[in-house]
Amino acid sequence: MLATRRLRLRTWKEADLPPFAALNADPRVMEFFPKMLSRAESDERASQVVEHFERHGFGLWAVEVKGGAEFIGFVGLNVPTFTAHFTPCVEIGWRLAYEHWNQGYASEAACAAVAFAFDELRLGEIVALTAVANERSRRVMTRLGMTYSSDDDFEHPGIPEGHSLRRQVLYRLRA
Numbered sequence: 001m002l003a004t005r006r007l008r009l010r011t012w013k014e015a016d017l018p019p020f021a022a023l024n025a026d027p028r029v030m031e032f033f034p035k036m037l038s039r040a041e042s043d044e045r046a047s048q049v050v051e052h053f054e055r056h057g058f059g060l061w062a063v064e065v066k067g068g069a070e071f072i073g074f075v076g077l078n079v080p081t082f083t084a085h086f087t088p089c090v091e092i093g094w095r096l097a098y099e100h101w102n103q104g105y106a107s108e109a110a111c112a113a114v115a116f117a118f119d120e121l122r123l124g125e126i127v128a129l130t131a132v133a134n135e136r137s138r139r140v141m142t143r144l145g146m147t148y149s150s151d152d153d154f155e156h157p158g159i160p161e162g163h164s165l166r167r168q169v170l171y172r173l174r175a
């Protein structure tokens with residue numbers, strides 16, 4: 001578990017599944033993903049996150065607010081399974097329920113994940129990626145001190161050709 005001033009980043013529990021499904025079915029949260037998720041798809045995604053923790057010892061932590069909401073989304077580290085010019089790599093990522101946006105929670109949690117990546121895992125570099133138009137996510141990346149180069153723009157192999165979200169940006173942060 002990691003802790004910040006306002007948040008706990010912890011492993012997942014059964015009770016996280018309903019609020020996770022709710023945010024995965026929210027069009028505002030899923031604007032920059034190819035589709036919203038059904039309850040079954042959301043549960044499957046959560047299982048993949050748990051398996052990732054078992055395999056790597058780290059992952060996309062469930063985030064709770066100290067003295068507040070028990071699950072607001074995830075923030076953490078992930079090893080992408082697709083191949084691109086920057087893989088293999090460890091990416092940092094985030095997805096919060098809409099009602100918890102605009103309070104600095106994603107950036108606060110991500111700072112703790114960055115420290116874990118460099119101080120505990122001793123990684124040399126982490127990356128972050130998102131659709132070109134996802135300005136909110138890109139602002140989190142910039143706040144973390146990550147840098148962007150258009151030379152790293154890429155076509156996400158998991159998104160169909162011709163889809164508007166296929167073109168993605170990559171941000172990098174070195175230890």
Ligand SMILES: CC(C)(COP(=O)(O)OP(=O)(O)OC[C@H]1O[C@@H](n2cnc3c(N)ncnc32)[C@H](O)[C@@H]1OP(=O)(O)O)[C@@H](O)C(=O)NCCC(=O)NCCS
Nearest residue numbers: 029094095096101102103104105106107129130136137139
């Ligand atoms: C990406 C996402 C996590 C960003 O959420 P966010 O609320 O903009 O980011 P933070 O939690 O770091 O909050 C920062 C914002 O809160 C504001 N803020 C308000 N009160 C604050 C406080 N007390 N402390 C810090 N920031 C505060 C900041 O000014 C900042 O707003 P700005 O970017 O307009 O300047 C959120 O939009 C999301 O979950 N999106 C859907 C999933 C997604 O697209 N994920 C990325 C795909 S790869």
